[in-house]
Amino acid sequence: MYAGIDIGSRTIGFVVLSEGRVALSRLIDTGFEPLGAAKNMLTEKYRRVVATGYGRHAAKSHFADAVITEIKAHALGAAHIFPGVRTVLDIGGQDTKVILLDERGVVADFQMNDRCSAGTGKFLEVMAAALGYGGMDEFGEAALQGSGGIKISNMCTVFAESEAVSLMHRGAAREDIALALHSAVVERTAGMLQRIGLTPPLVFSGGVANNRCIVTLLAEKLGTKVLVPPEPQLVGALGAALAAAKEQH
Amino acid sequence: MSNYNEMWRSLGLNMEAHDRLLQALPPTYHDVYLTQPNRPQGLEYFDFVVNEIHGLRIQELQEHKQNGGKVIGAFCVFVPEEIVRAAGGICIGLCSGIDIGAAEAEKVLPRNICPLIKSFMGFKLAKICPYFESCDMVVGETTCDGKKKAFEILNDYVPVHVMETPQMKRGRDRELWLEEVRDFARLVEETTGNRLTTETLAKSIREVNGKRRALRRLAELRKNDPAPISGLDSLLIEQIAMYDDVERFTGKVNELCDELDKKVQTGEGVFPSGTPRVIVTGTPMAIPNWKVPHLIETSGAVIVAEELCTGLRYFENEVAEDAGAMDAMLENVAARYLGVNCAVFTPNTGRMERLVQLVREYNADGVIHCALSFCDPYAVEANRVEKVLKEENIPLLKIETGYDQEDAGQLKTRIEAFIEMLG
Ligand code: SF4
Numbered sequence: 001m002y003a004g005i006d007i008g009s010r011t012i013g014f015v016v017l018s019e020g021r022v023a024l025s026r027l028i029d030t031g032f033e034p035l036g037a038a039k040n041m042l043t044e045k046y047r048r049v050v051a052t053g054y055g056r057h058a059a060k061s062h063f064a065d066a067v068i069t070e071i072k073a074h075a076l077g078a079a080h081i082f083p084g085v086r087t088v089l090d091i092g093g094q095d096t097k098v099i100l101l102d103e104r105g106v107v108a109d110f111q112m113n114d115r116c117s118a119g120t121g122k123f124l125e126v127m128a129a130a131l132g133y134g135g136m137d138e139f140g141e142a143a144l145q146g147s148g149g150i151k152i153s154n155m156c157t158v159f160a161e162s163e164a165v166s167l168m169h170r171g172a173a174r175e176d177i178a179l180a181l182h183s184a185v186v187e188r189t190a191g192m193l194q195r196i197g198l199t200p201p202l203v204f205s206g207g208v209a210n211n212r213c214i215v216t217l218l219a220e221k222l223g224t225k226v227l228v229p230p231e232p233q234l235v236g237a238l239g240a241a242l243a244a245a246k247e248q249h
Numbered sequence: 250m251s252n253y254n255e256m257w258r259s260l261g262l263n264m265e266a267h268d269r270l271l272q273a274l275p276p277t278y279h280d281v282y283l284t285q286p287n288r289p290q291g292l293e294y295f296d297f298v299v300n301e302i303h304g305l306r307i308q309e310l311q312e313h314k315q316n317g318g319k320v321i322g323a324f325c326v327f328v329p330e331e332i333v334r335a336a337g338g339i340c341i342g343l344c345s346g347i348d349i350g351a352a353e354a355e356k357v358l359p360r361n362i363c364p365l366i367k368s369f370m371g372f373k374l375a376k377i378c379p380y381f382e383s384c385d386m387v388v389g390e391t392t393c394d395g396k397k398k399a400f401e402i403l404n405d406y407v408p409v410h411v412m413e414t415p416q417m418k419r420g421r422d423r424e425l426w427l428e429e430v431r432d433f434a435r436l437v438e439e440t441t442g443n444r445l446t447t448e449t450l451a452k453s454i455r456e457v458n459g460k461r462r463a464l465r466r467l468a469e470l471r472k473n474d475p476a477p478i479s480g481l482d483s484l485l486i487e488q489i490a491m492y493d494d495v496e497r498f499t500g501k502v503n504e505l506c507d508e509l510d511k512k513v514q515t516g517e518g519v520f521p522s523g524t525p526r527v528i529v530t531g532t533p534m535a536i537p538n539w540k541v542p543h544l545i546e547t548s549g550a551v552i553v554a555e556e557l558c559t560g561l562r563y564f565e566n567e568v569a570e571d572a573g574a575m576d577a578m579l580e581n582v583a584a585r586y587l588g589v590n591c592a593v594f595t596p597n598t599g600r601m602e603r604l605v606q607l608v609r610e611y612n613a614d615g616v617i618h619c620a621l622s623f624c625d626p627y628a629v630e631a632n633r634v635e636k637v638l639k640e641e642n643i644p645l646l647k648i649e650t651g652y653d654q655e656d657a658g659q660l661k662t663r664i665e666a667f668i669e670m671l672g
């Protein structure tokens with residue numbers, strides 16, 4: 001059995017492979033003690049554990065055998081679920097990555113967002129709270145009901161929040177503002193994809209891929225199909241598990 | 250170290266701020282340098298120099314001054330060191346790679362300016378750099394707009410002689426630069442009170458060429474796989490080259506190379522053979538800016554060359570030693586400096602051509618382009634680099650970063666992912 005663990009800023013994903021199949025997968029909140037939480041997920045003896053995500057190096061100094069970056073992990077995971085994928089978009093809690101794969105499924109190029117949280121899961125979370133939505137799902141569903149016409153001009157989380165609040169004060173409909181915020185994220189993401197030279201098929205992974213509004217708007221904007229795996233938050237952990245299985249001969 | 254307090258005080262340093270700087274350095278140096286695997290013995294000297302960075306070397310400069318010698322500071326590798334030496338002066342690099350005086354600097358500079366400019370301004374305003382305070386004259390240049398305008402401000406605090414470095418490399422630009430070099434020679438004569446003679450100039454040309462040759466010898470050794478020395482250590486030596494005593498430094502670099510020769514023969518290296526090899530290119534990395542090289546070499550790659558002004562551009566070409574008359578010698582000096590491929594030139598195709606050659610010569614797997622934040626010349630020229638490298642199928646990673654550590658985590662992920670791609 002080979003294990004992959006993806007220690008992200010919001011969630012920890014864990015995937016175990018046995019004879020090439022997923023034997024177990026789990027997703028928990030990162031919490032305040034990521035390393036301890038991660039370690040507790042390893043309940044058995046594995047031949048090899050590969051860690052990825054921002055906590056990968058800490059994991060390596062404690063229990064993991066090797067590390068790979070989130071870039072490689074998402075590429076491996078996405079290519080496993082959707083063979084032939086050429087572009088991977090991953091929007092997680094803190095960052096956005098776009099990855100280009102070659103015909104063999106090997107990373108050919110990648111880009112990450114700048115140091116701030118603009119356009120990431122964090123951005124959407126802050127906006128959902130500012131508009132009084134209970135969570136990301138509710139926020140995304142509401143946005144799907146919204147009608148266009150409003151534009152959010154700021155991508156900085158702090159400025160966009162005050163922009164949204166002042167739109168509310170001016171009487172704009174909540175779902176319209178929600179839609180505008182989703183559109184802003186999509187604009188920015190589409191820009192990154194175009195800069196790197198988007199080649200379909202496109203796979204969308206990470207927590208934000210659960211947001212139906214983002215997926216719909218993105219497909220419209222890009223004019224291409226957006227493939228979302230059943231558990232988009234586990235793609236990184238799957239990739240790490242695949243790396244663990246591959247490197248051991 | 251404390252026995253230098255008197256000296257520092259007499260230089261007018263702000264002792265409190267200076268203490269803070271001295272406290273910041275050793276832990277960083279330990280973490281970045283002393284934890285590296287398989288370091289060659291010969292680095293002991295360079296470790297010592299860093300340890301004594303504000304001590305022994307400053308004392309030497311003071312002794313030189315007490316004997317009537319002059320110290321001239323420069324911010325760019327365009328300032329001809331051989332002229333200063335020929336007139337009995339000492340030339341030192343004043344580029345600064347730490348953001349300790351930033352708050353002071355922002356009183357006179359915009360916030361969004363390259364950290365190198367902010368750093369040297371901060372050092373002067375906050376009085377924390379004993380090199381700066383030892384200078385009898387500082388020399389600026391008209392390379393990039395930021396520096397050019399900053400020198401006007403710096404001139405309020407210390408007299409700055411500005412050399413006009415051209416923007417192109419045509420015949421008329423070469424003439425202009427030659428004029429600037431001649432003026433500089435005259436000014437150095439006035440400042441030092443010593444006349445340049447063909448003997449002293451020929452000697453100093455030979456000596457400075459000797460320093461360049463030693464550094465080239467070191468660079469050549471890095472073509473081997475496994476590399477006998479890390480990129481971080483090589484960078485350190487290149488940084489020290491700008492302020493250490495020329496002849497002692499040359500000797501020590503050659504001694505180190507003797508040791509490395511043996512390592513190469515027995516196939517010893519700092520990292521295992523087959524480690525991905527990268528070339529770093531972009532804005533100079535002034536001491537103690539080791540941020541990106543440290544991230545690279547702790548992420549599974551080895552740096553085999555620096556196409557930087559703290560690197561190959563500093564020592565690649567020599568001053569021709571074939572002239573006997575003063576005029577011809579100055580012409581040779583001027584010509585050598587215009588061979589530097591700085592991004593302030595347009596076009597700067599020489600840099601792209603050289604980069605491609607270097608990748609082949611050093612058997613590099615990829616290139617990492619590092620521009621300091623807000624450095625327009627290099628950040629914009631990155632596009633030209635990208636275009637040429639793409640045509641040649643050479644992988645490239647572009648980074649823009651400053652002296653702060655805020656983005657270190659994200660940079661590490663990007664660098665690691667790039668190295669995964671090469672592997
Ligand atoms: S990068 Fe250009 S301006 Fe800076 S030291 Fe080098 S030659 Fe001078």
Ligand code: SF4
Binds near residue numbers: 393394
């Ligand atoms: S790094 Fe760029 S902006 Fe800064 S001084 Fe050098 S050339 Fe000018």
